[in-house]
Amino acid sequence: MTFELETAANPEKLRRVVIEPVSRVEGHGKVTLLLDDDNRVHQARFHIVEFRGFEKFIQGRPYTEVPVLVQRLCGICPVSHHLGATKAMDMIIGAKLTPSAEKLRRLMHFGQILQSHALHFYYLASPDLLFGFDSDVAKRNIVGVAAAFPDIARQGVALRKYGQEIIRLTAGKRVHGTGAIPGGVNKNLSREERVFLRKDIDQIVSWSQAAVELIKRIYTGNPDFHNGFGYFKSSFMSLVRDDGALDLYHGGLRARDEHGQDIFDHVDYGHYWDYVHEEVRPWSYMKFPFIRSRGREEGWYRVGPLARVVNCDFIPTPLAEAERKVFREFGGGSATQATLAYHWARMIEMLHAAEGIQELLLDNDLSGDDLVNTGTPALRGVGVIEAPRGTLIHHYRVNEDGLIVRANLIVSTTHNNQAMNEAVRQVALQYLDGQEVTEGLLNHIEVAIRAFDPCLSCATHAVGKMPLEVELVDAGGNVVSRLNKAPDGRCGV
Secondary structure, X not given: OOOOOOOOOOHHHOEEEEEOOOOOOEOOEEEEEEEOOOOOEEEEEEEEOOOOOHHHHOOOOEHHHHHHHHHHHOOOOHHHHHHHHHHHHHHHHOOOOOHHHHHHHHHHHHHHHHHHHHHHHHHHHHHHHHHOOOOOOOOOOHHHHHHHOHHHHHHHHHHHHHHHHHHHHHHOOOOOOOOEEOOEEOOOOOHHHHXXXXXXXXXXXXXXXXXXXXXXXXXXXXXXXXXXOOOOOOEEEEEEOOOOEEOOOOXXXXXXXXOOOEEEEEEOHHHHHHOEEEEOOOOOXXXXXXXXXXXXXXXXXXXXXXXXXXXXXXXXXXXXHHHHHHHHHHHHOHHHHOOOHHHHHHHXXXXXXXXXXXXXXXXXXXXXXXXXXXXXOOOEEEEEEEEOOEEEEEEEEEOOOOEEEEEEEEOHHHHOHHHHXXXXXXXXXXXXXXXXXXXXXXXXXXXXXXXXXXXXOOOOOOOOOOOEEEEEEOOOOOEEEEEEEOOOOOEEO
């Protein structure tokens, strides 16, 4: 299966429609469509148009600095990079975490999942879901939601705030904290801090249940969401616990094909490269991973809430597990491959995070003093965690002096790259093909992208020579000329 339409013949005769920037996502990206005179879609692509060089400029830095450095990739999901890198450094120093350290990291991660999922659903996605994809653009935003649905908006703000409080108390700051260190954590939670967090957690769980009910009502009430809008089948990849349960912090890698059959299961993520390969293409700064055994054409896959809820055998908290069963059974399983079902799965995960926080806050190990461990050092470390947007891989090599000599990051949005392009293609064919292009129709494409909750800042990594596009624009805003430089160094108009 390929994600592109056929290569456009005589592209110079086609009209180029650009959505730039894609709105209500983190980072900068654009969509380009090539249309003929009858508005037939000949090509649809999702581009990442910014580049960050974290994998390069952390080379030569001490490994102890990396968990703090790499989280600067993003202000939305820094905890995920902080923990992913720290897990890799645990391997480099050969540390096995103490119970207190692991539980504190898990609590920090639950706070990240809670705040990020709340941010995406209430702030970024809900305007489309509550008002309609082609509703008045002036109210299709969080301000419009606050005016029309004040209780929903307030709940979204409160849920995110609570998640950020969890992060503040475990990591030291709400954004770009320092709580996790190689071999453990640098602080515990006092009993007073746990009491402070417990006083609101029952309400947080209740609001999370309400969020699941809200998206369930929206999703089930729109038949086009089930197997129409941007619908396609794919493989999924995620971490699972040893017993097959959903585990957002640790586990083995599981990949299943579009029929639910195992491609690989419970594999050691310390050798992820035996299972996943990366490819670079000239029109995006984002890499294209695929499963080696299935090859480039058939091996692409999805990660994130939908993948995790579909891939796991059960969710180890009761309320979220009950909702997972409803999700799996709906429409004979139709939601399990639907692009917009990401929203439903995301709220189930938010509920799981709230329940996980509720359970952990009763654990006295959070206030323990045994926080750091060491072991036999190694020259390579791989840390994998389930970030809000999906599987996140941090891979580092160090020299004998403990300096980074190589780094490779495969972030969640990169795993979803080809799937997002497929969603763009499907929606373009379903809604724009042959139609007069309007803002509302173009927003349908953005809706498909937003369902993945992409973090485009995190995803701007590539290997080899960078593709480059330069446009010369006159004072009137007209493109005078355009020059492209391909990864092989060749230039052309």
